[in-house]
Amino acid sequence: MIRRWIVLLSLAVLAALALAGLPFVGMERIPLAALWRQGKEMDVTIFWKLRLPRVMMAFLAGSGLAAGGLAFQAVFRNPLAEPFTLGVASGAALGAAVYIHLKLPFSLLWISGVSWFAFAGALLAVVLVYGMTRARQGFSTATMLLAGVAVSFCFSSLILFMQYLSDFTQSFLLLRWVMGGLDRVVGFGEVLTVLVLVGMGTAIVLYLTHELNLVTTGEELAISRGVAVNRTKTLLFVAVSLMVGGIVSVCGPIGFVGLIVPHICRLMVGPDHRFLTPAALLCGAILLSLCDTLARTLLAPTELPVGILTALLGGPFFLWLLVRRAPLDDAVV
Protein backbone atom coordinates (compact mmCIF):
# COMPACT_ATOMS: atom_id res chain seq x y z
CA MET A 1 0.00 0.00 0.00
CA ILE A 2 2.69 2.45 1.06
CA ARG A 3 4.92 1.28 -1.76
CA ARG A 4 2.24 2.17 -4.29
CA TRP A 5 1.95 5.70 -2.91
CA ILE A 6 5.72 6.07 -3.07
CA VAL A 7 5.73 4.95 -6.71
CA LEU A 8 2.94 7.39 -7.57
CA LEU A 9 4.74 10.21 -5.81
CA SER A 10 8.02 9.45 -7.58
CA LEU A 11 6.24 9.38 -10.92
CA ALA A 12 4.63 12.73 -10.17
CA VAL A 13 8.01 14.22 -9.29
CA LEU A 14 9.57 12.79 -12.44
CA ALA A 15 6.73 14.17 -14.54
CA ALA A 16 7.14 17.60 -12.97
CA LEU A 17 10.88 17.48 -13.67
CA ALA A 18 10.24 16.45 -17.28
CA LEU A 19 7.72 19.22 -17.77
CA ALA A 20 10.10 21.80 -16.32
CA GLY A 21 13.32 20.54 -17.89
CA LEU A 22 12.55 19.16 -21.33
CA PRO A 23 11.51 22.49 -22.95
CA PHE A 24 15.09 23.67 -22.38
CA VAL A 25 16.56 20.67 -24.19
CA GLY A 26 17.08 20.96 -27.93
CA MET A 27 19.30 22.14 -30.73
CA GLU A 28 18.96 25.76 -29.67
CA ARG A 29 20.13 26.35 -26.08
CA ILE A 30 17.47 28.34 -24.32
CA PRO A 31 18.53 30.40 -21.30
CA LEU A 32 16.39 30.18 -18.17
CA ALA A 33 15.50 33.85 -18.58
CA ALA A 34 13.20 32.95 -21.48
CA LEU A 35 10.82 31.61 -18.85
CA TRP A 36 9.96 35.16 -17.78
CA ARG A 37 10.12 36.48 -21.31
CA GLN A 38 13.50 38.12 -21.01
CA GLY A 39 16.57 37.83 -23.17
CA LYS A 40 16.62 37.33 -26.92
CA GLU A 41 13.32 37.62 -28.75
CA MET A 42 14.15 34.42 -30.64
CA ASP A 43 14.67 32.35 -27.49
CA VAL A 44 11.44 33.56 -25.94
CA THR A 45 9.53 32.63 -29.09
CA ILE A 46 11.12 29.20 -29.36
CA PHE A 47 10.39 28.50 -25.72
CA TRP A 48 6.80 29.74 -25.56
CA LYS A 49 5.63 29.03 -29.08
CA LEU A 50 7.42 25.75 -29.83
CA ARG A 51 9.11 23.97 -26.98
CA LEU A 52 6.65 24.34 -24.12
CA PRO A 53 3.49 23.64 -26.17
CA ARG A 54 5.21 20.65 -27.67
CA VAL A 55 6.27 19.13 -24.34
CA MET A 56 2.76 19.75 -23.02
CA MET A 57 1.29 18.07 -26.07
CA ALA A 58 3.61 15.10 -25.53
CA PHE A 59 2.36 14.93 -21.94
CA LEU A 60 -1.28 14.96 -22.96
CA ALA A 61 -0.82 12.50 -25.82
CA GLY A 62 1.23 10.13 -23.67
CA SER A 63 -1.31 10.22 -20.85
CA GLY A 64 -4.27 9.76 -23.16
CA LEU A 65 -2.73 6.88 -25.08
CA ALA A 66 -1.68 5.13 -21.87
CA ALA A 67 -5.13 5.52 -20.33
CA GLY A 68 -6.67 4.26 -23.57
CA GLY A 69 -4.44 1.20 -23.58
CA LEU A 70 -5.24 0.52 -19.95
CA ALA A 71 -8.98 0.71 -20.53
CA PHE A 72 -8.78 -1.53 -23.61
CA GLN A 73 -6.64 -4.13 -21.87
CA ALA A 74 -9.23 -4.38 -19.11
CA VAL A 75 -12.32 -4.42 -21.33
CA PHE A 76 -10.90 -6.86 -23.89
CA ARG A 77 -9.23 -8.79 -21.07
CA ASN A 78 -6.18 -8.98 -23.22
CA PRO A 79 -2.63 -7.75 -22.69
CA LEU A 80 -2.14 -6.97 -26.39
CA ALA A 81 -5.08 -4.60 -26.67
CA GLU A 82 -4.34 -0.93 -27.21
CA PRO A 83 -5.73 1.80 -29.48
CA PHE A 84 -3.01 1.27 -32.07
CA THR A 85 -3.12 -2.54 -32.41
CA LEU A 86 -6.92 -2.50 -32.47
CA GLY A 87 -7.07 -0.10 -35.38
CA VAL A 88 -8.60 2.74 -33.37
CA ALA A 89 -5.70 5.02 -34.20
CA SER A 90 -6.18 4.16 -37.89
CA GLY A 91 -9.88 4.95 -37.55
CA ALA A 92 -9.07 8.32 -36.06
CA ALA A 93 -6.46 8.92 -38.76
CA LEU A 94 -9.00 8.11 -41.46
CA GLY A 95 -11.53 10.49 -39.92
CA ALA A 96 -8.93 13.23 -39.80
CA ALA A 97 -7.73 12.49 -43.35
CA VAL A 98 -11.29 12.74 -44.64
CA TYR A 99 -11.62 16.10 -42.97
CA ILE A 100 -8.29 17.33 -44.36
CA HIS A 101 -9.09 16.07 -47.83
CA LEU A 102 -12.58 17.55 -47.96
CA LYS A 103 -11.24 20.84 -46.56
CA LEU A 104 -14.29 21.26 -44.34
CA PRO A 105 -13.68 24.20 -42.05
CA PHE A 106 -15.95 23.92 -39.05
CA SER A 107 -15.64 23.73 -35.32
CA LEU A 108 -17.95 22.73 -32.53
CA LEU A 109 -17.63 23.64 -28.88
CA TRP A 110 -14.31 25.42 -29.64
CA ILE A 111 -12.90 22.14 -30.85
CA SER A 112 -11.81 21.94 -34.46
CA GLY A 113 -13.70 19.75 -36.86
CA VAL A 114 -10.65 17.62 -37.53
CA SER A 115 -10.78 16.37 -33.93
CA TRP A 116 -14.47 15.56 -34.18
CA PHE A 117 -13.89 13.65 -37.42
CA ALA A 118 -11.03 11.77 -35.80
CA PHE A 119 -13.27 10.99 -32.82
CA ALA A 120 -15.96 9.63 -35.13
CA GLY A 121 -13.41 7.51 -36.99
CA ALA A 122 -12.00 6.16 -33.73
CA LEU A 123 -15.46 5.27 -32.43
CA LEU A 124 -16.31 3.53 -35.69
CA ALA A 125 -13.15 1.44 -35.41
CA VAL A 126 -13.90 0.48 -31.78
CA VAL A 127 -17.42 -0.56 -32.65
CA LEU A 128 -16.22 -2.61 -35.63
CA VAL A 129 -13.44 -4.40 -33.75
CA TYR A 130 -15.56 -5.01 -30.68
CA GLY A 131 -18.46 -6.23 -32.80
CA MET A 132 -16.22 -8.66 -34.69
CA THR A 133 -14.62 -9.91 -31.49
CA ARG A 134 -18.03 -10.38 -29.94
CA ALA A 135 -19.57 -12.10 -32.96
CA ARG A 136 -17.32 -15.08 -32.29
CA GLN A 137 -18.00 -16.53 -28.87
CA GLY A 138 -15.72 -15.15 -26.20
CA PHE A 139 -12.73 -12.93 -26.58
CA SER A 140 -10.05 -14.92 -28.26
CA THR A 141 -6.78 -13.11 -28.76
CA ALA A 142 -6.60 -14.27 -32.34
CA THR A 143 -10.02 -12.89 -33.23
CA MET A 144 -9.31 -9.59 -31.55
CA LEU A 145 -5.94 -9.09 -33.21
CA LEU A 146 -7.25 -10.18 -36.59
CA ALA A 147 -10.18 -7.82 -36.31
CA GLY A 148 -7.79 -5.03 -35.33
CA VAL A 149 -5.47 -5.81 -38.21
CA ALA A 150 -8.37 -6.01 -40.67
CA VAL A 151 -9.83 -2.69 -39.55
CA SER A 152 -6.38 -1.06 -39.57
CA PHE A 153 -5.72 -2.38 -43.03
CA CYS A 154 -9.01 -1.21 -44.49
CA PHE A 155 -8.66 2.23 -42.97
CA SER A 156 -5.03 2.58 -44.02
CA SER A 157 -5.98 1.66 -47.58
CA LEU A 158 -8.65 4.30 -47.55
CA ILE A 159 -6.09 6.83 -46.34
CA LEU A 160 -3.75 5.75 -49.14
CA PHE A 161 -6.59 6.10 -51.60
CA MET A 162 -7.17 9.61 -50.38
CA GLN A 163 -3.49 10.36 -50.76
CA TYR A 164 -3.71 9.10 -54.31
CA LEU A 165 -6.56 11.50 -54.99
CA SER A 166 -4.73 14.44 -53.40
CA ASP A 167 -2.23 16.73 -55.04
CA PHE A 168 1.46 16.40 -54.29
CA THR A 169 1.75 18.80 -51.34
CA GLN A 170 -1.35 17.58 -49.62
CA SER A 171 -0.32 13.98 -50.09
CA PHE A 172 3.10 14.66 -48.57
CA LEU A 173 1.41 16.32 -45.62
CA LEU A 174 -0.83 13.31 -45.13
CA LEU A 175 2.08 10.91 -45.37
CA ARG A 176 4.18 12.80 -42.88
CA TRP A 177 1.21 13.04 -40.56
CA VAL A 178 0.42 9.33 -40.74
CA MET A 179 3.94 8.63 -39.44
CA GLY A 180 2.99 10.33 -36.19
CA GLY A 181 4.81 13.26 -34.71
CA LEU A 182 4.42 16.37 -32.65
CA ASP A 183 6.24 18.73 -34.97
CA ARG A 184 3.14 20.60 -36.03
CA VAL A 185 2.36 21.83 -32.55
CA VAL A 186 2.76 25.61 -32.54
CA GLY A 187 1.32 27.71 -29.76
CA PHE A 188 -1.26 26.61 -27.26
CA GLY A 189 -4.38 26.34 -29.46
CA GLU A 190 -4.00 22.66 -30.24
CA VAL A 191 -2.79 21.91 -26.72
CA LEU A 192 -6.03 23.35 -25.42
CA THR A 193 -8.18 21.26 -27.79
CA VAL A 194 -6.38 18.07 -26.84
CA LEU A 195 -6.47 19.05 -23.17
CA VAL A 196 -10.26 19.25 -23.29
CA LEU A 197 -10.66 15.92 -25.11
CA VAL A 198 -8.06 14.00 -23.11
CA GLY A 199 -9.40 15.61 -19.95
CA MET A 200 -12.92 14.35 -20.64
CA GLY A 201 -11.67 10.86 -21.49
CA THR A 202 -9.41 10.70 -18.45
CA ALA A 203 -12.23 11.84 -16.19
CA ILE A 204 -14.40 8.97 -17.44
CA VAL A 205 -11.62 6.41 -16.97
CA LEU A 206 -10.87 7.70 -13.45
CA TYR A 207 -14.58 7.58 -12.63
CA LEU A 208 -14.70 3.90 -13.64
CA THR A 209 -11.69 2.52 -11.78
CA HIS A 210 -13.75 0.13 -9.62
CA GLU A 211 -15.52 -1.12 -12.73
CA LEU A 212 -12.22 -1.59 -14.55
CA ASN A 213 -11.01 -3.79 -11.69
CA LEU A 214 -14.15 -5.91 -11.83
CA VAL A 215 -14.18 -6.21 -15.60
CA THR A 216 -10.62 -7.55 -15.37
CA THR A 217 -11.93 -10.52 -13.36
CA GLY A 218 -14.33 -11.44 -16.15
CA GLU A 219 -17.57 -10.12 -17.54
CA GLU A 220 -19.89 -12.52 -15.72
CA LEU A 221 -18.32 -11.93 -12.34
CA ALA A 222 -18.49 -8.18 -12.93
CA ILE A 223 -22.21 -8.37 -13.73
CA SER A 224 -22.93 -10.55 -10.73
CA ARG A 225 -21.14 -8.04 -8.49
CA GLY A 226 -23.47 -5.35 -9.80
CA VAL A 227 -21.52 -3.68 -12.60
CA ALA A 228 -23.67 -2.42 -15.45
CA VAL A 229 -21.16 -3.86 -17.90
CA ASN A 230 -22.68 -2.58 -21.13
CA ARG A 231 -22.91 0.96 -19.83
CA THR A 232 -19.36 0.75 -18.53
CA LYS A 233 -18.04 -0.46 -21.87
CA THR A 234 -19.93 2.17 -23.84
CA LEU A 235 -18.57 4.91 -21.61
CA LEU A 236 -15.04 3.57 -21.89
CA PHE A 237 -15.23 3.24 -25.66
CA VAL A 238 -16.44 6.83 -25.94
CA ALA A 239 -13.69 7.95 -23.55
CA VAL A 240 -10.94 6.19 -25.50
CA SER A 241 -12.32 7.49 -28.80
CA LEU A 242 -12.39 11.05 -27.49
CA MET A 243 -8.80 10.83 -26.33
CA VAL A 244 -7.43 9.01 -29.36
CA GLY A 245 -9.44 11.20 -31.72
CA GLY A 246 -8.05 14.36 -30.16
CA ILE A 247 -4.49 13.07 -30.06
CA VAL A 248 -4.45 11.62 -33.58
CA SER A 249 -5.99 14.74 -35.12
CA VAL A 250 -2.98 16.71 -33.92
CA CYS A 251 -0.14 14.22 -33.69
CA GLY A 252 -1.10 11.46 -36.09
CA PRO A 253 -1.16 7.86 -34.93
CA ILE A 254 1.52 7.18 -32.32
CA GLY A 255 1.71 3.49 -31.58
CA PHE A 256 2.63 1.30 -28.65
CA VAL A 257 2.68 3.91 -25.87
CA GLY A 258 -0.71 2.51 -24.89
CA LEU A 259 0.74 -0.99 -24.94
CA ILE A 260 3.98 -0.51 -23.04
CA VAL A 261 2.95 1.90 -20.32
CA PRO A 262 0.15 -0.13 -18.65
CA HIS A 263 2.45 -3.14 -18.43
CA ILE A 264 5.29 -1.16 -16.88
CA CYS A 265 2.84 0.34 -14.40
CA ARG A 266 1.39 -3.06 -13.48
CA LEU A 267 4.88 -4.17 -12.55
CA MET A 268 5.26 -1.09 -10.36
CA VAL A 269 1.90 -0.70 -8.61
CA GLY A 270 0.05 -3.98 -9.22
CA PRO A 271 -3.30 -4.61 -10.88
CA ASP A 272 -5.57 -2.26 -8.87
CA HIS A 273 -6.84 0.37 -11.30
CA ARG A 274 -7.27 2.95 -8.56
CA PHE A 275 -3.47 3.15 -8.50
CA LEU A 276 -2.82 1.87 -11.97
CA THR A 277 -4.75 4.64 -13.74
CA PRO A 278 -2.90 7.61 -12.23
CA ALA A 279 0.38 5.73 -12.61
CA ALA A 280 -0.32 5.10 -16.30
CA LEU A 281 -1.28 8.74 -16.89
CA LEU A 282 1.98 9.97 -15.35
CA CYS A 283 4.14 7.26 -16.87
CA GLY A 284 2.66 7.82 -20.36
CA ALA A 285 3.37 11.52 -20.11
CA ILE A 286 6.96 10.91 -19.06
CA LEU A 287 7.62 8.26 -21.70
CA LEU A 288 6.22 10.17 -24.65
CA SER A 289 7.82 13.50 -23.69
CA LEU A 290 11.19 11.74 -23.41
CA CYS A 291 10.70 9.96 -26.73
CA ASP A 292 9.69 13.20 -28.39
CA THR A 293 12.72 15.00 -27.01
CA LEU A 294 14.89 12.23 -28.45
CA ALA A 295 13.01 12.45 -31.73
CA ARG A 296 13.77 16.13 -32.15
CA THR A 297 17.39 16.01 -30.95
CA LEU A 298 18.83 12.70 -32.22
CA LEU A 299 19.11 13.71 -35.87
CA ALA A 300 18.98 17.47 -35.39
CA PRO A 301 18.49 19.64 -37.34
CA THR A 302 16.13 17.12 -39.00
CA GLU A 303 13.40 15.52 -36.94
CA LEU A 304 12.53 11.89 -36.52
CA PRO A 305 8.77 11.26 -36.37
CA VAL A 306 8.19 10.17 -32.78
CA GLY A 307 5.80 7.47 -34.00
CA ILE A 308 8.77 5.67 -35.54
CA LEU A 309 10.63 5.83 -32.26
CA THR A 310 7.76 4.48 -30.16
CA ALA A 311 7.14 1.75 -32.72
CA LEU A 312 10.81 0.76 -32.48
CA LEU A 313 10.37 0.42 -28.72
CA GLY A 314 6.92 -1.11 -28.84
CA GLY A 315 7.26 -3.62 -31.67
CA PRO A 316 9.76 -5.87 -29.88
CA PHE A 317 7.80 -5.43 -26.64
CA PHE A 318 4.64 -6.58 -28.42
CA LEU A 319 6.44 -9.65 -29.78
CA TRP A 320 7.79 -10.43 -26.35
CA LEU A 321 4.27 -10.27 -24.86
CA LEU A 322 3.03 -12.51 -27.67
CA VAL A 323 5.59 -15.29 -27.19
CA ARG A 324 6.03 -14.97 -23.43
CA ARG A 325 3.28 -17.38 -22.48
CA ALA A 326 1.12 -19.75 -24.43
CA PRO A 327 -2.37 -19.14 -23.04
CA LEU A 328 -2.78 -15.47 -23.82
CA ASP A 329 -6.54 -15.54 -23.64
CA ASP A 330 -7.89 -14.21 -20.41
CA ALA A 331 -4.47 -13.12 -19.30
CA VAL A 332 -4.27 -9.54 -18.20
CA VAL A 333 -0.96 -9.50 -16.43
Add this chain to the structure above:
Amino acid sequence: MMAMVHQPTEIVLDIRDFSFCLGGKEILHQVSFSVARGEFLSIVGPNGAGKTTLVKCIDRLLVGGSGRIEVFGRPLESYRQRDLARRISYVPQADGRVIPFTVRQFVLMGRYPYLNPFSSIDREGRRAVDDALRMTGTAEFAERRLDTLSGGERQKVYIAAALAQGADIILLDEPTTFLDYRRQAEIRDLLTRINHEGGTTIVCVTHDLNRAALDSDRIVALCGGRVAFIGTPAEIMNPEALERLFQTPFLLTPHPQVPISVIVPGPPPRPPRGQDDPLALDFRTAAQETPLKP
Protein backbone atom coordinates in the same frame (compact mmCIF):
# COMPACT_ATOMS: atom_id res chain seq x y z
CA MET B 1 -35.04 -33.30 4.40
CA MET B 2 -34.78 -30.40 6.78
CA ALA B 3 -38.07 -28.99 7.88
CA MET B 4 -38.59 -25.36 6.98
CA VAL B 5 -37.76 -23.37 10.06
CA HIS B 6 -38.77 -19.97 8.78
CA GLN B 7 -42.44 -19.35 9.40
CA PRO B 8 -44.27 -18.06 7.50
CA THR B 9 -42.24 -18.99 4.44
CA GLU B 10 -41.35 -15.98 2.38
CA ILE B 11 -40.83 -16.57 -1.33
CA VAL B 12 -37.54 -14.92 -2.33
CA LEU B 13 -37.29 -16.24 -5.85
CA ASP B 14 -40.26 -17.03 -8.04
CA ILE B 15 -39.91 -18.35 -11.58
CA ARG B 16 -43.06 -18.68 -13.70
CA ASP B 17 -43.29 -20.18 -17.20
CA PHE B 18 -39.79 -19.05 -18.02
CA SER B 19 -38.49 -19.98 -21.48
CA PHE B 20 -35.17 -19.01 -22.96
CA CYS B 21 -33.71 -19.37 -26.43
CA LEU B 22 -30.04 -19.17 -27.37
CA GLY B 23 -29.04 -19.16 -31.02
CA GLY B 24 -32.48 -20.23 -32.18
CA LYS B 25 -32.51 -23.25 -29.87
CA GLU B 26 -34.88 -23.37 -26.93
CA ILE B 27 -32.70 -24.07 -23.89
CA LEU B 28 -35.38 -23.62 -21.22
CA HIS B 29 -39.05 -24.39 -21.70
CA GLN B 30 -41.80 -23.13 -19.38
CA VAL B 31 -39.75 -23.53 -16.23
CA SER B 32 -41.68 -22.80 -13.03
CA PHE B 33 -40.67 -23.12 -9.39
CA SER B 34 -40.10 -20.95 -6.38
CA VAL B 35 -37.56 -20.78 -3.59
CA ALA B 36 -38.33 -19.86 0.02
CA ARG B 37 -36.12 -17.78 2.26
CA GLY B 38 -33.42 -19.84 3.94
CA GLU B 39 -33.97 -22.82 1.70
CA PHE B 40 -31.19 -25.02 0.30
CA LEU B 41 -32.28 -25.95 -3.21
CA SER B 42 -30.28 -28.11 -5.58
CA ILE B 43 -30.74 -28.15 -9.34
CA VAL B 44 -29.79 -31.45 -10.95
CA GLY B 45 -30.18 -32.98 -14.39
CA PRO B 46 -28.28 -34.49 -17.29
CA ASN B 47 -25.68 -32.53 -19.29
CA GLY B 48 -27.27 -29.93 -21.50
CA ALA B 49 -30.48 -29.82 -19.47
CA GLY B 50 -30.20 -26.04 -19.13
CA LYS B 51 -29.10 -25.85 -15.49
CA THR B 52 -26.29 -23.33 -16.00
CA THR B 53 -28.43 -21.28 -18.38
CA LEU B 54 -31.20 -21.09 -15.78
CA VAL B 55 -28.83 -19.91 -13.06
CA LYS B 56 -27.35 -17.30 -15.40
CA CYS B 57 -30.82 -16.03 -16.27
CA ILE B 58 -31.66 -15.65 -12.58
CA ASP B 59 -28.64 -13.39 -12.06
CA ARG B 60 -29.19 -11.57 -15.39
CA LEU B 61 -25.87 -12.78 -16.78
CA LEU B 62 -28.07 -13.78 -19.68
CA VAL B 63 -30.93 -11.49 -20.55
CA GLY B 64 -34.08 -12.06 -22.52
CA GLY B 65 -36.43 -14.99 -22.49
CA SER B 66 -40.14 -15.06 -21.92
CA GLY B 67 -42.09 -15.63 -18.75
CA ARG B 68 -41.47 -14.09 -15.39
CA ILE B 69 -38.74 -14.17 -12.76
CA GLU B 70 -39.40 -12.32 -9.51
CA VAL B 71 -36.82 -11.63 -6.84
CA PHE B 72 -38.27 -10.60 -3.46
CA GLY B 73 -41.59 -9.96 -5.14
CA ARG B 74 -40.17 -7.59 -7.74
CA PRO B 75 -39.72 -8.43 -11.42
CA LEU B 76 -36.09 -9.14 -12.29
CA GLU B 77 -36.06 -6.50 -15.05
CA SER B 78 -36.99 -3.75 -12.60
CA TYR B 79 -33.74 -4.10 -10.67
CA ARG B 80 -30.68 -2.01 -11.31
CA GLN B 81 -27.71 -4.39 -11.59
CA ARG B 82 -26.24 -2.91 -8.43
CA ASP B 83 -29.44 -3.50 -6.43
CA LEU B 84 -29.77 -7.01 -7.79
CA ALA B 85 -26.21 -7.69 -6.61
CA ARG B 86 -27.33 -6.92 -3.05
CA ARG B 87 -30.00 -9.61 -3.39
CA ILE B 88 -28.22 -12.31 -5.40
CA SER B 89 -24.59 -13.30 -5.65
CA TYR B 90 -23.14 -15.85 -8.02
CA VAL B 91 -20.31 -18.34 -7.74
CA PRO B 92 -19.25 -19.37 -11.26
CA GLN B 93 -18.07 -22.74 -12.44
CA ALA B 94 -14.42 -23.06 -11.46
CA ASP B 95 -12.09 -22.34 -14.34
CA GLY B 96 -8.43 -21.58 -14.85
CA ARG B 97 -8.85 -17.94 -15.75
CA VAL B 98 -5.96 -15.71 -14.78
CA ILE B 99 -7.00 -13.13 -12.22
CA PRO B 100 -4.07 -10.93 -11.23
CA PHE B 101 -5.48 -9.77 -7.88
CA THR B 102 -4.72 -11.00 -4.38
CA VAL B 103 -7.38 -12.92 -2.49
CA ARG B 104 -8.17 -9.93 -0.30
CA GLN B 105 -8.43 -7.55 -3.26
CA PHE B 106 -10.73 -10.00 -5.00
CA VAL B 107 -13.00 -10.48 -1.99
CA LEU B 108 -13.07 -6.70 -1.48
CA MET B 109 -14.54 -6.37 -4.95
CA GLY B 110 -17.56 -8.21 -3.62
CA ARG B 111 -18.42 -4.94 -1.87
CA TYR B 112 -18.86 -3.15 -5.20
CA PRO B 113 -22.67 -2.75 -4.91
CA TYR B 114 -22.14 -0.65 -1.77
CA LEU B 115 -19.40 1.62 -3.12
CA ASN B 116 -19.62 4.92 -4.88
CA PRO B 117 -17.07 5.83 -7.56
CA PHE B 118 -14.53 7.73 -5.49
CA SER B 119 -15.02 6.28 -2.03
CA SER B 120 -12.86 3.63 -0.55
CA ILE B 121 -14.38 0.80 1.44
CA ASP B 122 -16.01 1.71 4.78
CA ARG B 123 -15.73 0.00 8.15
CA GLU B 124 -18.81 -2.15 7.68
CA GLY B 125 -17.48 -3.34 4.34
CA ARG B 126 -14.12 -4.14 5.79
CA ARG B 127 -15.80 -6.20 8.51
CA ALA B 128 -17.89 -8.08 5.96
CA VAL B 129 -14.70 -8.91 4.04
CA ASP B 130 -12.88 -10.07 7.17
CA ASP B 131 -15.85 -12.19 8.20
CA ALA B 132 -16.06 -13.76 4.76
CA LEU B 133 -12.34 -14.53 4.75
CA ARG B 134 -12.54 -16.06 8.22
CA MET B 135 -15.67 -18.10 7.61
CA THR B 136 -14.30 -19.65 4.44
CA GLY B 137 -10.87 -20.28 5.94
CA THR B 138 -9.21 -18.16 3.26
CA ALA B 139 -7.81 -15.55 5.68
CA GLU B 140 -4.52 -17.42 5.94
CA PHE B 141 -3.68 -16.89 2.28
CA ALA B 142 -5.43 -13.54 1.87
CA GLU B 143 -2.33 -11.83 0.51
CA ARG B 144 -1.56 -14.46 -2.11
CA ARG B 145 -2.41 -13.93 -5.75
CA LEU B 146 -5.56 -15.71 -6.85
CA ASP B 147 -3.91 -17.52 -9.76
CA THR B 148 -1.34 -19.17 -7.49
CA LEU B 149 -4.06 -21.05 -5.59
CA SER B 150 -5.23 -24.62 -6.02
CA GLY B 151 -8.71 -25.40 -7.35
CA GLY B 152 -10.21 -25.97 -3.90
CA GLU B 153 -8.72 -22.79 -2.42
CA ARG B 154 -9.86 -20.81 -5.40
CA GLN B 155 -13.42 -22.10 -5.08
CA LYS B 156 -13.45 -21.02 -1.43
CA VAL B 157 -12.27 -17.55 -2.44
CA TYR B 158 -15.08 -17.28 -4.97
CA ILE B 159 -17.53 -18.21 -2.21
CA ALA B 160 -15.87 -15.72 0.15
CA ALA B 161 -16.37 -12.94 -2.40
CA ALA B 162 -20.01 -13.94 -2.81
CA LEU B 163 -20.41 -13.84 0.98
CA ALA B 164 -18.77 -10.43 1.25
CA GLN B 165 -21.33 -9.26 -1.27
CA GLY B 166 -23.87 -9.74 1.51
CA ALA B 167 -26.65 -11.00 -0.74
CA ASP B 168 -29.68 -12.94 0.50
CA ILE B 169 -29.41 -15.61 -2.17
CA ILE B 170 -26.23 -17.34 -3.36
CA LEU B 171 -26.29 -19.12 -6.70
CA LEU B 172 -23.59 -21.73 -7.24
CA ASP B 173 -22.71 -23.50 -10.46
CA GLU B 174 -21.16 -26.88 -9.73
CA PRO B 175 -19.02 -25.75 -6.81
CA THR B 176 -17.47 -29.15 -6.15
CA THR B 177 -16.80 -30.50 -9.62
CA PHE B 178 -13.07 -31.16 -10.22
CA LEU B 179 -12.32 -31.21 -6.47
CA ASP B 180 -11.01 -34.15 -4.48
CA TYR B 181 -13.01 -35.73 -1.63
CA ARG B 182 -11.57 -33.58 1.13
CA ARG B 183 -12.10 -30.27 -0.74
CA GLN B 184 -15.60 -31.38 -1.73
CA ALA B 185 -16.41 -32.03 1.93
CA GLU B 186 -14.94 -28.67 2.93
CA ILE B 187 -17.02 -26.78 0.37
CA ARG B 188 -20.14 -28.69 1.36
CA ASP B 189 -19.59 -27.97 5.07
CA LEU B 190 -19.07 -24.34 4.23
CA LEU B 191 -22.29 -24.12 2.22
CA THR B 192 -24.30 -25.83 4.97
CA ARG B 193 -22.85 -23.42 7.52
CA ILE B 194 -23.65 -20.40 5.36
CA ASN B 195 -27.17 -21.74 4.95
CA HIS B 196 -27.77 -22.53 8.63
CA GLU B 197 -25.85 -19.80 10.43
CA GLY B 198 -26.30 -16.94 8.01
CA GLY B 199 -29.81 -17.91 6.94
CA THR B 200 -28.67 -17.39 3.35
CA THR B 201 -30.77 -19.00 0.68
CA ILE B 202 -28.72 -21.35 -1.49
CA VAL B 203 -29.47 -22.44 -5.03
CA CYS B 204 -26.84 -24.90 -6.17
CA VAL B 205 -26.37 -26.61 -9.53
CA THR B 206 -24.72 -29.98 -9.07
CA HIS B 207 -24.07 -33.35 -10.67
CA ASP B 208 -23.61 -35.07 -7.35
CA LEU B 209 -27.06 -36.52 -6.64
CA ASN B 210 -26.06 -38.11 -3.33
CA ARG B 211 -24.76 -34.83 -1.96
CA ALA B 212 -27.78 -32.99 -3.27
CA ALA B 213 -30.07 -35.50 -1.57
CA LEU B 214 -28.22 -35.27 1.73
CA ASP B 215 -27.80 -31.49 1.83
CA SER B 216 -30.85 -29.99 0.18
CA ASP B 217 -34.30 -29.13 1.44
CA ARG B 218 -35.68 -29.61 -2.05
CA ILE B 219 -34.40 -30.70 -5.44
CA VAL B 220 -35.38 -29.44 -8.88
CA ALA B 221 -34.49 -31.74 -11.77
CA LEU B 222 -34.25 -30.29 -15.26
CA CYS B 223 -34.35 -32.44 -18.35
CA GLY B 224 -34.26 -31.10 -21.90
CA GLY B 225 -34.95 -27.60 -20.61
CA ARG B 226 -38.10 -28.61 -18.73
CA VAL B 227 -38.71 -29.16 -15.05
CA ALA B 228 -38.87 -32.95 -14.81
CA PHE B 229 -39.21 -33.11 -11.07
CA ILE B 230 -39.61 -30.90 -8.02
CA GLY B 231 -39.70 -32.36 -4.56
CA THR B 232 -37.91 -33.59 -1.50
CA PRO B 233 -34.74 -35.67 -1.71
CA ALA B 234 -36.64 -38.75 -0.51
CA GLU B 235 -38.98 -38.47 -3.48
CA ILE B 236 -36.32 -38.26 -6.15
CA MET B 237 -34.03 -40.94 -4.73
CA ASN B 238 -35.83 -43.93 -6.19
CA PRO B 239 -34.64 -46.01 -9.15
CA GLU B 240 -37.65 -45.35 -11.39
CA ALA B 241 -37.59 -41.56 -11.10
CA LEU B 242 -33.83 -41.43 -11.62
CA GLU B 243 -33.87 -43.78 -14.59
CA ARG B 244 -36.57 -41.73 -16.27
CA LEU B 245 -34.48 -38.60 -15.74
CA PHE B 246 -31.05 -39.84 -16.76
CA GLN B 247 -31.97 -42.71 -19.14
CA THR B 248 -29.72 -45.15 -17.36
CA PRO B 249 -30.36 -47.73 -14.60
CA PHE B 250 -29.52 -46.84 -10.99
CA LEU B 251 -28.72 -48.96 -7.98
CA LEU B 252 -29.81 -47.49 -4.63
CA THR B 253 -29.21 -48.56 -1.07
CA PRO B 254 -30.33 -47.11 2.28
CA HIS B 255 -27.81 -44.76 3.82
CA PRO B 256 -26.37 -46.27 7.02
CA GLN B 257 -26.97 -43.16 9.11
CA VAL B 258 -29.76 -41.14 7.53
CA PRO B 259 -33.20 -42.36 6.45
CA ILE B 260 -32.64 -41.82 2.73
CA SER B 261 -31.52 -43.97 -0.18
CA VAL B 262 -28.24 -43.18 -1.90
CA ILE B 263 -26.84 -44.21 -5.25
CA VAL B 264 -24.11 -46.81 -5.30
CA PRO B 265 -22.11 -47.58 -8.42
CA GLY B 266 -23.17 -50.84 -10.06
CA PRO B 267 -20.67 -53.58 -10.83
CA PRO B 268 -19.00 -53.59 -14.25
CA PRO B 269 -20.85 -55.55 -16.95
CA ARG B 270 -18.01 -58.07 -17.51
CA PRO B 271 -16.91 -60.51 -14.79
CA PRO B 272 -13.76 -59.35 -13.03
CA ARG B 273 -10.53 -60.61 -14.57
CA GLY B 274 -9.39 -63.84 -12.99
CA GLN B 275 -8.61 -67.43 -13.85
CA ASP B 276 -11.19 -67.71 -16.63
CA ASP B 277 -10.57 -64.34 -18.19
CA PRO B 278 -9.18 -65.11 -21.64
CA LEU B 279 -7.22 -61.86 -21.80
CA ALA B 280 -5.53 -62.44 -18.48
CA LEU B 281 -4.74 -66.06 -19.49
CA ASP B 282 -3.25 -64.92 -22.76
CA PHE B 283 -1.06 -62.49 -20.97
CA ARG B 284 0.17 -65.09 -18.50
CA THR B 285 0.89 -67.75 -21.11
CA ALA B 286 2.70 -65.22 -23.22
CA ALA B 287 4.86 -64.34 -20.25
CA GLN B 288 5.61 -68.00 -19.60
CA GLU B 289 6.51 -68.75 -23.18
CA THR B 290 9.09 -66.01 -23.43
CA PRO B 291 11.09 -66.18 -20.23
CA LEU B 292 13.39 -63.31 -19.50
CA LYS B 293 16.93 -63.97 -20.53
CA PRO B 294 19.48 -63.39 -17.79
